[in-house]
Each structure stands twice: as C-alpha cells, then as structure tokens.
Amino acid sequence: ALYNCTIMNLDYDNIENQLFLEEERRMSYLGFRCLEISRWVVCGWIGFLTGLIACFIDIAVEELAGFKYQVVKENIEKFTEVGGLSISLLLWAVLNAAIVMVGAIIVAYFEPIAAGSGIPQIKCYLNGIKIPRVVRLKTLVVKVCGVICSVVGGLAVGKEGPMIHSGAVVAAGVSQGRSTSLKKDFKIFEYFRRDTEKRDFVSAGAAAGVSAAFGAPVGGVLFSLEEGASFWNQMLTWRIFFASMISTFTLNFFLSIYHKNTGDLSSPGLINFGRFEGDSVAYNLYEIPLFILMGAIGGLLGALFNILNYWLTIFRIRYVHRPCLQVMEAMLVAAVTATVSFTMIYFSNDCQPLGPEHAEEYPLQLFCADGEYNSMATAFFNTPERSVRSLFHNQAGTYNPLTLGLFTLTYFFLACWTYGLAVSAGVFIPSLLIGAAWGRLFGILLAYITPNSVSKWADPGKYALIGAAAQLGGIVRMTLSLTVIMVEATGNVTYGFPIMLVLMTAKIVGDYIVEGLYDIHIKLQSVPFLHWEAPATSHWLTAREVMSSPVTCLNRIEKVGTIVDTLSNTSTKHNGFPVVVQPAKLCGLILRSQLIVLLKHKVFVELARSRLTHRKLQLKDFRDAYPRFPPIQSIHVSQDERECMMDLTEFMNPTPYTVPQETSLPRVFKLFRALGLRHLVVVDDENRVVGLVTRKDLARYHLGKHGLEELQLAQT
C-alpha cells in the first residue's frame, strides 16, 4: 500500500545480448581473475565500513545515553530526599520526547523508508523486489542518525536490526563505485553495475550487518542465504562470510580501542550476551520438556505481539499517515515510555544489596536503604542491551518475581506499540528483553516449586536465555540463522540443541496462529514476495492460467513510434517485451530500460550511416544509466524520428527462458525462483508467444485457510 506506484523488480538473469557476449568473449582469463579479486576487495570494504558504522552507532549511543542517564539520575537523587520527584519525571519524559522528536522528524520528513528495522525491506530486496530509495546513501545517513536518537531517547527498541539495512546500503554503494546522490563516479567496478552483481553484494552487506550487530559472522551468512539466496554458490558464500568476518573484526577492534584495551578481541558485536561459562551452562535431559514448553509460550506471546502490531499498523496506515502526526505519535510513545518506567520504578520496592561486583551502570537508590539499589531500575533505567545482559547474568535472587512479571507486561505493550513508529529501530532487542524477563521469572518459579536438590540446576540466567530465544523466535520466526545467531552471541555451542528446539516449537506454535512480524509487514505493503515453493496444492494451475495475456510484443525491427507509444502506454505494465519475427515467433526479449537507453541515444537504422562517425552504442552506456533509468516522458522524439526504424537484434536477449503453456504452476515457479527471473515467456508448440509470466503472476497464489487463494498485489 505504501510504495505501490513505483515498485520495481530486480533482474537476476543476465541479459545475454550480443554486446554482453562480445564483452565476455573479449575478456581474457586474467580479466576474470581481476574481476574475482575486485569482488573480494569490495567485500572487504563492505565489511570494514559496516563495522565502522556499527562502531560509530555504538559509541554515540553509549556516550549520549550515558550522559542522559547521568543527568536524570542526579536529578532523581536530588529530588528523592527533598520530594517533588514529579519534576524528575518531567525532565526524563521531556528529554526522551525531544531526542525522539529529532529522530522521528528526519525519518518522517526526509526518508520515510528509513523507518523501522529495514529488515522487511532487505528481505524484499533479496527476494527480488526493489523498493525505491531503499539502498541510497541518504537512507543510510537518516537510518544511522535515527537509530541513535531512538535508542538514546529511551524507546523500547534495539540498534541491531537497522545494522542489517545499513550494511546493505553500504554494499550497494561500494559495489557500484559511485554515488548518484553525491553525483560522484569513481569509474571503478563498472562491471558490477547490474542487478545480478549488485544483489550478491547486497547479500554480503546484509550479512556484514548481522555480523556486526550480533558478533555472529556465520549467523550473518545464514541470514543472507535464508532470506535471499535462491542459488547457492560456494565462492559467493565464502565471500559473504569474508565480509561478515571483516565486519565483526573491525567493530571489535575499534571498540577495543574505545574501551581502552586495544587488541582484546572479545566483544565482537553490538549486543553481547556475555559469557555463559562454568557449571551453570550445562543442562539436563529432563529440562528439555521445560524448554519445549517455554518455546510454546514464546510462540503464543509472539503471535499475540504480531496480532496486536498488525492491528496497530492497519490503524496507522489509515489514520497516522501525515508526517507531523507520525512525529507526534513517536514523541507520545517516548513520553509514555518514560512515565511508565518511572512509575514502575517508583512503586517498586524490590531493593537489592549493591554488591561489589555489580554490573549495573546507573544503580538508582531511590527509596532503598543505603548500599542497596532499586532492582526495577536495572531493567528500566538502562539501555536495553545492558538490561538483557543483567537478566542473563545477574545472580539468582537479584530480581524478585513481581518485578519481572510487571516488567514483562509493560515492556511487551511498549515494544508492541513502538514497532512501526516512524523511527529507525529494531525489534530484536525488545523481543529478547521481554523473553529474558519472563524466562527468568519461569526459572525462579521453577526453583520455588521444585525440591531443593533440583533447584540447583534451575539457574535463572539459563532460563532467561531460553525465554529470550523463545520470544524472539515467536515474533520473527526465523529458523536456522536465528539459532546460529543466538549460539554465536552466547559464544558457547552447548546451548545449540535447546535453542533449536525452542525456536522450532515457537515457530510451529506461532505459525499456527499468525505469520511472522516481518512477513506481516511485507504483506501489508502488498509486494509480490515469492516464497520458497509454490503452494503445495497448486498443481491444478498451468502457465496458461497464471500468465498475463495478451502481451505486447515488438518486432525485431520496429518503428520508433510504436516503441515510444508502447512505453508511454500506462496500461502496459510490463518491463520486458518479447521480440518476435512474423508470425509471432519468439526471437528475443528486451527490457523497458534498454529501450529507453536506445531511444535516448537515438539508435535508429536510418541514422546508421551517419553513425559511422558516431561511436557504436556500448554496454557502458547501459551501465552508466543503471540503475536510475529516465522515464519515457523525459525523452524527446520528434515526429520525423517516429517514422524511423530501430533494430533490436543486437540488444535483445536472444535466448530468454521459455515454458510451454501446459507447464504446471509449481514447475514454472521453480524455474522462476531458482534462476531469479523477472520475465518468463510462455510459448505454444510452434514457439509463438502466447503470454508472459512475471513475479506478480506467481506471487498472488497463496495457501489460505480455504485452500488456494489469490491475493491483491500492488502494481509492478
């Protein structure tokens, strides 16, 4: 609904026209080696820059949040004895709202696409849908500033999700060797200026982002593969892994300098779950049913979260679509978050002794006795990353059950309200935090109800980890990649098995009720997202039924006027046109973007003679125009020129993939998805064009409650 008018699809199928083949044939083996090396160099840069950005975000958040909490803490301490804590509350709420306002304004007014975590958008991109402006430099700048404001502003958000988007933007920029926004062309990597190559680099960027966010290079690779890859290629995967490794290493190295222990490479990600070591990490066989139970709870709570957020998003699409309203809503959420937190802290009487080894950065004494601190404040009066870590590692007894229960309840609703605001922010950390809270509660209750000898193993930190996994799995429904991310973030492979079980249970239970959060948001944008396989019961359908027909074909030598009219015709939705020789026999496929470049350079048969003095049109001309091809309206064609002819032979793809009309939908789907096609020509048994299958034709079939359903999709 949001980006209807301008959604494009990516083309992962090389246009193997004569120009392309000539270039490839001219290139020596050494040339290909150089290309290969430059791919590695690009991946290295992607990793390095992504790591730097993560580092910048982390340091900025640390410094600014530290400053904010210091100010508020001093204020609270001042007024605790005097009375008049409402002033502290006001200060806190106003500070938060002001900071969030900045973040919301840049997002809502300058780059709305930078809102949220960006993961749904990157999923779409890797799936082959190009949402406009999603990988632009401006988006990156807004995203980075936005996420700093949201986290410092105390919203129930994390800075990890947006890293994935940031990495993808970095990749799209570095790999093209130029920035169209800055109007700067470095004249390098020109070979990579096409969808096929760019997608591969964006995968690497997304992986580098995950890797920097969670210190999980393998998890990053798996994320990219899970979300994007249709075709697995060993060298590509290895390069993606390289980018991931460089990214986590860069972040780690610069953070070690910032933390003044240069060279200590032990904090590889933005979020660090801390070390799970020693005896407490082991689990026993009889705990496994408990873990599965927690997985089911996570699935249920996750589904609830998603349903609430779905309603909220529908509401927002209807009523909160003006930027100023969006900014106001964000400020309201920030103020409410501060108020609720304050109230919770205020009415909590969970005082804990301030141990010498305590990890709390800003212990609030409030009404506690000297040498004690308010336990609720460690959860609320802190950056969410630190709260997660405290829940994982603080000793048993640090939190009382009531604190945890209340915290879970309030944070659940706050996080649910926050996701979808016009601010840059991720849902990973809030989910982990909710899960860690109820998981710890679960562990504590378990210790209460079991005999003493058993309660030894009911380490609340362990249950907090399992709960966090369950809640996150219940909300986002990722599978293998999430397991690996969680394992890498804990730095310990022992928990692999329980985390897998928990995520599996959460996914099964959750999927039974409602889709994952990202899928819900993708669906709300009604983009033609292709899943892994065609719906199981779609063997009834054949290419004949799913294809778009009739389809506009062009002749191999076509009148310029016809081409201009075809392109200008708004009812012609397609971006590719089969090229035919009479009678309707398929001989190639040409893209809208190619035709526009041809028109712009006036490659007409009649001008061929004078073109002897002109230079011949080269692949470079297409690459220079990539990816922002001008609209047809901007190209002026005179009435005389309309009568000229254009020879498409050299430019069309002479061997497009085709299927016969009787091919079943799953078979068409498999070909389309495996090769990342954009257009698939349907031919009859005389090789005559009868239709065209596009992404949208395939994406609209969906397995619903009542069998196969057709969806309404945005125009592409």
Next chain:
Amino acid sequence: ALYNCTIMNLDYDNIENQLFLEEERRMSYLGFRCLEISRWVVCGWIGFLTGLIACFIDIAVEELAGFKYQVVKENIEKFTEVGGLSISLLLWAVLNAAIVMVGAIIVAYFEPIAAGSGIPQIKCYLNGIKIPRVVRLKTLVVKVCGVICSVVGGLAVGKEGPMIHSGAVVAAGVSQGRSTSLKKDFKIFEYFRRDTEKRDFVSAGAAAGVSAAFGAPVGGVLFSLEEGASFWNQMLTWRIFFASMISTFTLNFFLSIYHKNTGDLSSPGLINFGRFEGDSVAYNLYEIPLFILMGAIGGLLGALFNILNYWLTIFRIRYVHRPCLQVMEAMLVAAVTATVSFTMIYFSNDCQPLGPEHAEEYPLQLFCADGEYNSMATAFFNTPERSVRSLFHNQAGTYNPLTLGLFTLTYFFLACWTYGLAVSAGVFIPSLLIGAAWGRLFGILLAYITPNSVSKWADPGKYALIGAAAQLGGIVRMTLSLTVIMVEATGNVTYGFPIMLVLMTAKIVGDYIVEGLYDIHIKLQSVPFLHWEAPATSHWLTAREVMSSPVTCLNRIEKVGTIVDTLSNTSTKHNGFPVVVQPAKLCGLILRSQLIVLLKHKVFVELARSRLTHRKLQLKDFRDAYPRFPPIQSIHVSQDERECMMDLTEFMNPTPYTVPQETSLPRVFKLFRALGLRHLVVVDDENRVVGLVTRKDLARYHLGKHGLEELQLAQT
C-alpha cells in the same frame, strides 16, 4: 576409471507426467501436511540412527584399541628391563597387521566402494552422480566394521570421514521405507521413492554424519549445502539441521551413559578438541600475520600431500588392483606404521615428568626415569584423536621440538601412504594431527626467538590448533563448512576469525599448485562432476556446440519393436528420449527407466481393450521398481508384441525444459545446475528437437592452464 560402466545420473527434476499430476491434484492440503510431517520424522530417524552408529564405532574403537594398547604396553614394560624389545615390536606389528587385514579383506573382497572416507562418493552423489552401490546397506555394514578395524589397527586414519558416508547410507535407507538388500518393504514413505526426495534426505544424512563426527551440527548443514545444494530451500535446510542436531544429541547422550555420567551433554562429537578457555585463547592483532604465514605453510604442505597421493593413486590404479594385493598393501602399511612408531619411540629421549593431571591414557615409561614418560609415545602410542587433543592442550614444554619435527615428518608420509588403501578410513584426523604437530612446533620456536614478555602469548596449544586448521584446509580445501566445523569442535567462537584467515590462505596457496584431495580423487574416477559455474571463458560456446546430436527421438505413439531396439542399442548412451510428433516437433521427454517399466507391464495400445479388466498402470508401479530398474535384456517381448504400439502420452513429461541452439554455455549450465537436470532438450526456433544436453556434455569443459580444455569422461 573405476566405475566406468555403470555410472548413472540422478534426476532432480520431477517427472511431471499425467500420472504424477493426477496424484498431486488428488492430494488434499492435509495430505501435503502429512507428507511434511513424515519428512520430519524421517529426518529425526536419520539423525538418531547416525548418532547410534557413531556411538557404536566410538565405543568399539575405545574398547578394542584400549585392549590392544594395554597388551602391547604390558609387553613393552616386561621387555624393557629384560631386553629384547624386538619381540614387543613384532607383537605390535603383527597385531596391527592382523586387525587391518580383517578390515581390508571385507572392503577389498565384499564392497570396494566402502574404501576410503566416502566423502568423494558422497560429493558425487549430492552433485547428481550415482555411483553404484554407494548407498546400500551392505556398504554401510562393511564401512562400519572396516573403519573400526583401520583405527584399532593403528593406521594413520580417522573415523570421522566415514561417518559422513554412513549417515548418507542411513538416510537413503530410512527414507525409502524398505531395504532391497534385505528384501523387506515396510510400505511406508512410498512417496519419497524418487531421486528428488531421496537426494534431500541423503543431504540430511551427510549433515548428520558430519554432526556426529565433529559435534558440529551447523558445520554439517553447511557441508551438505556446500557440496550438494543447488537450490536452497528454507524448510529443507531446517530439516537438515534438525537431523544434525538429533544426531549429535544422540551420540552425546549415549556416550554420556557409556562414560558413566549420564546426562552430561558436553562431548557432542567423535572428535572433541577439548575446551579452549581462559586467557590463553585470546589472540592479538600482531599474531594475525603469523597465522596467515601458517596458512601458507599449510597450503604448501597440503599441496605436497595431494601431489604425492595423486602419484600413489595412479600407481595403485595401474598395479594394485587385485583384491589380494590390496589386502597385502594394507597389511604392509599397518606393519610399517607400527615399526616406524616403535623406532621413533625407541630412539626418542624426550622424557617428561608424569604430572598428576596428565591426560595420557597409556603413558609409556620405556627408558625414562621413574615418574617420567616418553613424550614421543603420547603422539604415536595412542588413538589419533587423543594425540590431537594432547597436542592442543598439554602444557607448554610437554613436547620438545625435535619430537614434534620427527613426528610431523613421519606421520606426513604415513598418512599420505595410507589414504587410498583398501580400508575404510578418513583423512581428517591425520591431517589435523600433522598440522597440530607442526603448529605446536611453530609455537615453540616462536617462543624461543621472541623476547620473554611476548612469549607469554605464544601458547603452543593455540598454534597447534591454527596449524591443524591450516593443514586440513591445505589438503581438503573446504571453505565455510570447515571453518564452522573447526569452530564448533573447539566450542569457542573466538577463533573464528583466525581460522577463517588460515583456511582462506591455505586454499589460495594450495589451489595455485594442485586441486583438493577429494577433487583429485573425483577426477581420477573421471565422473561428470559439475562445478558451481561454467568456466569463466566459456561464453564462446553455445548449446549447438556442446549438445549431443543427432539424438534418438521416439514418436508419441511408437512401435514396441522400435522402443525395444532403441533401448537394446548399446550405442544409444542416453537415458532420456525426446518424444516428438511429426515433423520432429518436441512434445515431451521420457526416461529409459520409464520405458522399461512400461514394457514390463506391457502397456500396449492393442491390449487396452483387455486392460479394462486389468488395472491401469499407476505411479506406484514406477515407485516399486525404483531405484533398481531391470535391464532391457531381462524383459521378454515376443515377435507379435513387437508389432504393437505404445502410447507414451500419459507417461512422458510433457513440459521438459528446453533451450534454443544459440544459448551460451554459461546460460545452459546455470539452468542445468540450478534445477538439477539430467536432460535438457535443445530446440530450433520451430520447436523441433536438434540435440540433447546431458551432464557429461557440460562437465567436460574445464579451465586448464592453457585456457578452456575438454576432459575425457567416463561413459554415462
């Protein structure tokens, strides 16, 4: 060269004929859900059984090797003082040779395919090449017994590689719900009796094998993907991961019972690198160049290993092909291994104090003073897994440099000689052991030459690990999966970055000289192995040049005599025949195996009337015949029947994938590889059949030193 006559290719493309479509259309949504659930159940069983087998191998090796070393140790102790250690040597050598003889006899005489690690064979299978008998029950039994004999027999081998093969066999067996060897059909999982489904399960089995071998479930998944997947599917990957997890969990659980601490789930694999914890695990920035240097050394040594083994394999193919010679060679190697080990131990005067916390299972005192033990013996007089662990974890100073140097040298040649013998055995552990030895040596030398303050970080165990990774990477050249396997086996993610760097360097250096060991062995079998992409410089070639032509076509309604003659004609190499309507217009594709089933059931047009009483041929008939279709010679067709007609319409695949003649090789390759095809029909622009592209046509192009080369491949 070895299996020339009978190599088949797998067909990962569903035969979407009318029977298939009717079945799929009849199936309800619930039916598909049940299928999905049974896939999970099958994967669970695959994991469980693979884990059990690993457990059985481990316990058998522990018990038998323990017994053997105890006997030899007592004998040595007896004769050390009396003199006459040559008797001990004789005892050791004879024991080893006898045990290895058993292992070699069962392999050489009963199931030669069970020789070696089986990884090249599984790589071929996942690539789409079916080497006969590779996934049979008999192969599994021989493999398991063989690997126990080889390891107990003291050869320089590991039991990890064969686990991958074992897992694959288990998968192929369980998923089919029957055993053709045992003539037992459980009448379950009949839907899975086709290449598409079976391959997916074999991937899961291979992953479960890796997982059990190294305690590396994620590494297992990545191994399967790296070697096999052409098309990545989220649910499939998740199922593979499930099988891997169950496998490592099962192994862990049963081993914990065996080791009498039930429920302690901390030894997830056959090989356990032990815990790398504490301060010694950290590495510093300035160590990275050293790691890269070690990677280069590993690459060089690995290439040397591969070249030597290549020559040896050539020699073996020429001269050692009779089973009795193979058994004798294996016995010779066993005896020589024992003799060399004994000599090394005998002449070593590296005595180390026997600490209270020593981990050596069988400390040999020999000529050392009381309370000391012979350090060379910990490396040689031990199962290789234990030796690796000692090299990783024994304190600095446990080994002196001379011991390590001599050990590296001798073990290198022993391992190189051993790989390729007619015994079931893997090369993983010997590689790790060689690498750990020179890596530790490297670390010790480093500590010598650097000032005292620096030598603190030169922990020899750390360098042993890096050396092991470098050597293994230099030999097998796996990338991402090996990184993850190493990281999971160490149980610590800290070393991820250096291990990646080392493996990358080793691969680059090694690839410059010679291919990886598995690739060499695959090439020596001259099977049509498809790499990830077509050679970079192959844009010159088109489908017209690579295709086989002319191709035998069948009419849609064809005379039985013609079909029988076509199938009996030995010059018709193909297993698929385009079906045409006159004049040569493509209307389908039918497989040799289908035709054989049709002939066997006498599905002739003339008998159609009488078939009213007969039942109609169903998909079940094809499934029952899968995968061992009878040869054409076994089917009797009378002279009268030869005159009958056969209607192929219902059975042929009506929508085979096609390409035009002008399609470039990379484009053909991409389609073929991505969809796992077996036959690709080449048509002209009138949709007339002009040729057929098979795996062999594509696999023969290879990028050699002098540009594009054509290989000689075995007949398929």
